[in-house]
Each structure stands twice: as C-alpha cells, then as structure tokens.
Amino acid sequence: MTPYFYKFPVLTLDSVSMEFNGEIILRDISAQVLDVCRPGMEQGQVVGFYGRSGLGKSVLCRIMAGLMTPSRGTVLVGQEQEAVAPGAVGFVQQQYPLFNHRTLHDNLLLAAARKYADAAEARRQTDSYLERFQLTAHRRKYPAHLSGGQRQRAAIAQQLLCSDHLILLDEPFSGLDIAMMDEVKKIILEVTTMDELNTVVIVSHDIQTTTALCDRLWLLGYERDASGQLLPGATISPEHQYNLAEMGLAWHENVEAEPEFVRFVEHLKEEIRQSA
C-alpha cells in the first residue's frame, strides 16, 4: 500500500442541515477533508460526494461554496478552519459559466487580479495558467467560441487562479463523452499534483468515475427510522463514509480495471439501491 499520512483539516462540514419552507433537504451532514501527505511527492486531495439526482447536491455545493447559509451547522475551510465565505472556495458550476463579454484571457486575468495585487504578476499567472491548460491559442476568443472542453478547462483555471487551494466541481462528468471525461480526469489529477494543499471536491451522480478519482468518498442518501420509514432530508450515514486510501483503492493509474475496485463499486451501487 502507498505510504501516506494525514495532517490538518482543509474542509469541515459540521452538522449541516438545510430547509426550504419547512421542507428538509439536507439533514445533519458531517464530513471532514484532511490534508493527505505522500512522502516524496506533491499530493493534493480528491474527495467525492455521491448523490442521486434530486437529492440536494447542488444545494450542498452552494453551501460549501459559501453562497448559501445552511439552516443549521457550519462549513469551515482552509488550514485556519475559518467559516466559508463566497470566494473562499472555487466553484465550477455544471454549465462552466464564464463572463461572455470578456475574452478568455480577460476572464482569467480578472480572476488572477483578485489574488495578485501586482498587475504584472496577475498577467504572468494568467499566461502560465493559459499555457498549463493548453488554452494559449484561444486566449483572444470569447467564451461562445470555445468548445465544451476548452470552456471547462477555462472555468477550472479561472477558479484556481483566485481560490485558495479548494475547488468544488458540480457534476463535472455530466453529459461528457469518453474522451472529454478522460480530459477532465487528467485536469483533476493535474490540479491535485500542482500543490500539496490543492483539494478538489467532486459532487456527482457518476459513481464509477468519482470513485476512481477520489481518495475519500461520501454517499448522500436517505436514512430509515426503526419502523422502516424514510427520514426526510438527505444525509451521510456513518457506514457511507469511505476512505479509499485506507482501502488501497486511491491513486492507482488504472484503478477501474482492478477487480477490487469493480467489487467496491458494485457494493456502492447496492447500498444506493437500498437507500432508495
């Protein structure tokens, strides 16, 4: 097994609940992402929240991104574990929004200027990210001229340029073909190996791809009471929290082909079916 150890928390969800007009959407969600260290290499974190469609994943995303205050509970981010605020967590939404009135370069520069007060440094960082995400050739294009893949890379680069290590991806594999999915996986792995503290949080309903990329996984679902009735509000049961590093399923190049991984995904699917 790959040697690793944990240091401090980088993201904490403490008893997060959300209600809309008396309807419970999320109930007592607790999870903690720890900075994982692998000796001799820069290893960030990739963690996943899996949930079926309509379970409140987007609401959870907005809460984690500081865009929505939960009805109860707290979200703490960074080494200092401060309460989350808008801008503290990079958030790539499903449609990969960019400012349509700005060129790709200006979109990235605007984000860089938030983090780097020195204009020359902001420009240098922008150029560096354009290069790293293979977007230099498209720098003068407007978002409407970019392909889906280019747009996705641009949206991730924009969020990375101004966020402090934490980046949240809402359904990053939704509607992608195999080639595009591989490209997204490559980007995620590249992001997590860029900096020790970089943490990618994937919120998705694609169980196989999410599991293959993550070192920790949480399943969102409904619990039942003693009489077998479904309790309102999606939550994470203690038995639905998985440490894939501990299970020997993290950081493998072609983990999806391993029998152990296949068995685990089948187990997850069974768990999901039972919680429905």
Next chain:
Amino acid sequence: MKSLFLPNARPPRTTFLLMAGGQVLVLLLLWLWMPLRIFPSLGEVLRALADLITTQGLIPELWASMTTALQALGVATVLALLLSYLTALPFFRPLAYAASKMRYLTLTGLTFFMALLVSSGHEVKLSVLIFATTVYLVTGMTSVILTTTQQEMDHARTLGLGEWRSFWEVVVLGKLDEMLEVVRQNFAIIWTMITLVETLYQSEGGIGLLLYKQNRYLHLDGVLAIQLVILAAGAAQDYLFTLLRRVFFPYSELATAR
C-alpha cells in the same frame, strides 16, 4: 431556392439578396399599377418628395426632428439606465416599477403638465419626449436585468467579487449589449411621439409639423413621401445601432441562433 421555404434554413447570401430584391420589385410594380385611386401613385409620391425637399425644407425639418430625437434619447437612456440599475437596491424598486407603469399615461395630458413645469416650447417638447421614452426604456431595461440568472451571479461571487462588483460585472457590463438593443427598439417610439409633439408646439417646426400640414390639406402624396422618409431614417438608425453593437460588443451575436 428550395431552402427559402424550409424552416430555419440558411440560404446562400446571394440567393437571399436576390429574393429580397425581387420582393421589393414586386411591391413597386404593384404600386405602379395599383387600381386603388385613393392611394397616390409612385410618380406622384416622388414628385411630392421633390417638392417637399426643394420648396418646404424637408431636409432641415428632418434634421431638426432628428437632433431633438437624439437629444431626448440620450437623456432618456441615461435616466433609464440609472433607474434600472438602481433596482439592485430594494429601496428604489418601487420607483422603477412606477416609472415602468407610467408608459400608460397619455401624451396630451402629459404635455399640459410639462407646459406648467418648464418655460419654452422646446423644453416642453424635449421633456415630454424624455419622459415618455424613459418609461418605455425602463420597462425594457428592467426586463433585461431580470434575465440575470442565479448561476451568473454565483459565478461572479465565487471569484471573490463583492456584491457591487458582481453586479457591475454581470448586470452592467455583461448586459450592456442587450441594453443597446432595448434602446434601438425603443427609438422608434420617439418618432411616433415626435410627430405628435411637434404639432402641439409648432414654433420650432420639424418633420412632424410638415406631416401635419400635408395631412390637413389632404396631400396624400406628401404624407406618404414624409412617411417613407421617416421609414428610411428609421432603417438607417437600426443599421447604425446594429453596427455599433457589432463594433463595441462583438461577442453579442456569437451565441445567437441564426
């Protein structure tokens, strides 16, 4: 040719231009041999147009109306943008709502109040136009602002932009092209109003007054000639606005279905 009758088809440019030219030609031919005696013939309208230009100063009158219209549009645009953007603050929302509803007010009643408020005829004319255009523009502009999605605002916020900066980036800068489109669409309203206002305040002349005189003496050929001039001026304005949009907001048409 077949593509001209297929839904959402994109015929070649030359085919389309030929078709449009053909339609104009058919219209002109119909006009030339139209049996309706009440409607002036093409020759009569052209003769009336020449007469209006040479003896009645059509061009200076058009210019006078045009400058007044542009003046009113400029002030109304600034006012309407201000009122619409202020809807970001809940305190000003009732004001924008009320301004939007004032487009139902009648022009004649409005002119009376304006005459009490300002001194010269020009000022009355201008203030009526500004008021009426502003209320129409506010309606269009606030509806553009209301198309802002949660996703757009969230995107700006996640980049660490504050609420005002997010509003500036998403609503002000992000929708400036659509605001220009609202101005273009509502410019036509000024032309319908200016002709009426110029008849109420005749001291400064204008194309509206010229039209009124032609109407009064039942010079239908003259009426039609002036209407065609206004139509041409409007079409030129539309073209100019489209050009401005292309130059200043090149991204604007990229995502539009053609």
